[in-house]
Amino acid sequence: MNDLASAAAAEAAPADAGFSRMRRYYCLLILTLVATMSTLDRQIMNILLEPIRKELGLSDTQMGLLTGLAFAFVYATLCIPAARIADRWSRRKMVALAITSYSIMTIFCGMARNGLQLFVARFGVGVGEACGNSSGHALVGDLFPRRERATAMTVLMLSSPVGMALGLAFGGWALQEYGWRMAFILVGIPGLLLGPLVFFTIPEIDKGMADGVRHAPPAQPFLQTLKAMWSTRAFPYMIFGATITAMAAMGAMTWLPAFLARSHGMDHAAIGAALGASLGVGSIIGHIIGGPIIDWLGRRDLRWHLWVPMITNPVAAVLAAIAFLAPLDYVFPLLAVQMLLQGLFTAPMIAIVMNLAPVAARATASAILGFVMNIVGLGLGPQIIGIASDLLKPSFGEESLRYALLGSTALGLVGAVLYFRASLSYRADIATVDARNRAEALGS
Template sequence: MSQYRADRRAWYALCVLTVVYAFNFIDRQLLAILQEAIKADLGLSDSQLGLLTGFAFALFYVTAGIPIARWADRSNRRNIVALSLAVWSFMTAISGLVNNYVQLLLARVGVGIGEAGGSPPSHSMISDMFPPEQRAGALGFYSTGVSIGILFGFLLGGWLNEFFGWRVAFMVVGAPGLILALVVRFTVTEPRRGMSEAREMSDDSTSLRDVVALLWQRKTFRHMAFAASLYAFAGYATANWTASFMIRTHGMSTGELGSWLALIIGFGGAVGVLGGGVLADRLGARDDRWYLWVPAIVGVVATPFATAVYLMPSAGPALAMMVVPAVLSNVYLGITIATSHRLVGLQMRATSSAILFFVLNIIGLGGGPWIVGLVSDALAGSYGLDSLRLAMLYVVPPVMLWSASHFYLASRHLRTDLLAAPQ
């Protein structure tokens, strides 16, 4: 394996992996802006939509994630990322050919299985390319892929649906990922494990049970994983239902709405996650606990604005209230991944990411969109189109505050757990 002797090679690889992550969320987010058109075409309920974008996707995403991560901790991570990208892009493209709910569900399951091989190997590569004092910033940069993907998912999905329909949108957005998979395979170099810390990888293999046991022993990880899962619960619920909420409550078109959400959630979220990672690295140089204090503070600050979104009388003020929670929505992500990697050994990094994402996505991606859909259906008889607005109001802000409390609890154990981390 070649080493990254020049910073530019590490930054090139980071940029390519970030684009891959953006494609991950373009393909995932596309469904959110298209789901009202799909609902009307296929005759679906909110519960079915919530299951489609949430638990059904998450179940296969996290189930495939751990074995793929174990493979990545022993094999060439770049090749795994390239293969995974090709699979999920193909499954996105054929989503435009489905004729019923079951076929669409199976296509999204295929997307989930493909996407399971994207993030954990990428996290591991980035931790080998960037030293601990730069890692939260680097992983924060990588995590801007979430927001970039949401930006283009909303923008492309909104306007393609407006002019060509939801089926064409899936096909047009899925195809370029197949080309990007070749770029990853033939232009990105696999970094040597432990390179950024001048450490050599041990020949001793670690089992999944070893990694799970180590992480479970760390109270930092327990609280942090649950905190991240709760914030993801609120974030995925918001990302998957905001377009439907604005269409139903404020009568916006998909094209206009896609442009606004691309700017607010996409661009704003990218600024927040990158800035949050850099800020945590700078403050963390004084006290490691800042890595967990930052997302705790962010959760408290964002909650009142997230509440106000669902109380505004018209579209303009509602969009304005989204800005602060959108900017702060993914600040926790790069910080949480970087902290998880500091708690484990070199051959445990991809697996630790997969375990973190298992918890995060079962609770967050699996629960968030689905629970909001269930609550909305339960309220529909009494409140009609207003049921979704109320469901989001009752669910999202309280979960954000709950998340902040667990980030603070995690910070109380961080310094002790870092001292006990494998060398």
């Protein structure tokens, strides 16, 4: 059977008829709310960065460490072990535990009295989020078949721009009204309500349910799972492309409020409202149309799953570069379009990982992606830009951050090359995965 015929056969595998569509979308809604709070808890730090830096007397390099590695190191260290536990135990319970724990640690961020205490609290936020994100991705992968998976992931990943917009807008308002400490406390409270909702209202979902797998195999040893993922030739190139792109995007996202305050003289309430609106709207539109577009194109040629980011990444990088140099009136429209282009691939990227992963190790596969993206993207992105800004400060003064951000945009071109390389073997890799899933659906 050729590649396209294999793919078509897999598309025909029905989801479990005993699990109603309404029930699926209820689970998806709750998981999306959880993921929104995860993003909000993480992103609110960006709008609070400048007042925290000034009050605690920290440098840009130290703030880069606080916003990046303090979260990313622990997230990357724990996300794979947590996913392994979820694959063997209960993904639903892991999500409930995660949102409760990182909401508590977000509240503790508002109680910090010095840089070390805030570092420890952010460390704790990373611990909580490490436990939950990959489990949520795996649950959606098991709820929806591949023909609908990118669209379902689009709904889930809307949490990212919505959480980001809320973090910036609400954070800017709360900062202006109550100060940065109370802002942390206020955003931590809703998560304490969502944890019990997940635990008591979302049922256990069989692994591979939407792929027609009746007898999902037990979770493989980690090295065996890693070998299976790495043997699909598209997977490493896709992961490295996403990671390089994330390093530039997450680094820029962290420092944008500080850039607007220093280079354009905006106050934090105005920054939060303007960034929340422009980045939020652009990213939400990208997320909404990205999954359906890629699902539609993928039904014609699976390689479009990777050709889309190959095309959009360089364009987004150029728009970001122009925004960092443009007058203020042009900055927000340019960033909105740039975020729209970046948002096109956010949900499909997770769907691709679910497509390529063994059904019994989907949380682990998502965690592998999260490990690489967070340790390099979220960990090193803000840190490198912070270091570059400090190094450029003797020459450019307060404008040093502008040029540090400008230099980071070149990474978008590197990501495009890696996505193209991943597309060369993607159809053959999907055919191999489909054959494996058909064998598991028959219980062999």
